[in-house]
Amino acid sequence: MIALLVGAPMTPVLAAGYQPAPGTNAVDFVRYEWHDIARNRDLPVKIYYPKAGVGPCPVILFSPGLGSSREAYGYLGEGWAAQGYVAVHLQHPGSDGSIFKNGDTEHAGAAMRAVLKEPQHILDRAQDISFAMDELARLNRENSPLQNRLDMSRVGLAGHSYGAAAVLIVMGERVPEVGEKYRDDRFRAAIAISPPIFRGLGFDDIRAPVLVMTGTQDAGFTRTWLRQTAYDKINSPGTCLVNFKGAGHFTFGDPLRASDNVKAEKFHPLILAATIAFWDARLREDPDAKSWLEQGGFKAWMKHAGKFEVKH
Secondary structure, three states, rough: OOHHHOOOOHHHHHOOOOOOOOOOOOOOEEEEEEEEEEOEEEEEEEEEOOOOOOOOOEEEEEOOOOOOOOOOOHHHHHHHHOOOOOEEEEEOOOHHHHHOOHHHOOOOOHHHHHHHHOOOOHHHHHHHHHHHHHHHHHHHOOOOOOOOOEEEEEEEEEEHHHHHHHHHOOOOOOOOOOOOOOOOOOOEEEEEEEOOOOOOOOOOOOOEEEEEEEEEOOOOOOOOOHHHHHHOOOOOOOOEEEEEEEEEEEOOOOOOOOOOOHHHHHHHHHHHHHHHHHHHHHOOOHHHHHEEEEOOOOHHOOOOEEEHHHOO
16 A cells, blocks of 8 residues: 555645655564553554664554554554654554454444443543553663664654544543543644544643544544534644545545455555654654645645645
8 A cells, every 4th residue: 555655646846845755664563462550451552663773763652443453554554664653553452343242243333332332431542542652661761672762752643533532632632521631741743533523522722733634425423524623623733634535434444345445545645645744744843744734735746635724
């Protein structure tokens, strides 16, 4: 999928310097099972990282959709690591594949609705994210493949669907009866892909820029048109919205059916281009990436694939 970026349409805007070329780093990965003693909770993770170089590299934590594992969304982990980032894909017990009893995905909708009725699951995810930050700091200090390779001052947070809901909570979204208890200011920026919108949420206290991504066919437990509510209500400068024309809810993840491959081939390179430009602008503070993203470069590059907005 990553190689498809080479064939993406080029425009004069890109000639000024920045362009979403494929990453050149060879990628490796490592898996861990971290144990949170305070909560007696295990957290499986899969970490993608560039093989070469000593770093330190900016870091991205990723929270997957409801029912997904650390193995999902590999095109993002590999694509970001190829660009010199370390991508940490989390798996959240209680809202991962274990919700499908005995592997029964035929009744997936009912299993997912059961999780959504228990708010503690999303709060567990928010705490998992902060715990993972502590563990990464430990890996950076101790003897490990990532020792001294993590730039813990340049960390971003991303998630899809239910994972995006956890992302927004960690970034400062106010939750009914909880408030900002789970805010973690160690993250410089965030990407919320297909964020579900629940009643009573408050976005005014999110201070960092957020890239909100959705599609015109992004249906699910949240209606398609509601997903950009987060963008509408977040006031942080640099907050962006990408709404891909024809992209569905599962377009942003791994294809579930053979027919999904067509949309994956079309949209995954665009998703990678937008997210990498956003990380380059916000974590690496690359002025060319910021200009390309916010001054019309990405909008021109994706042509008629969707709409793009940004708050200055």
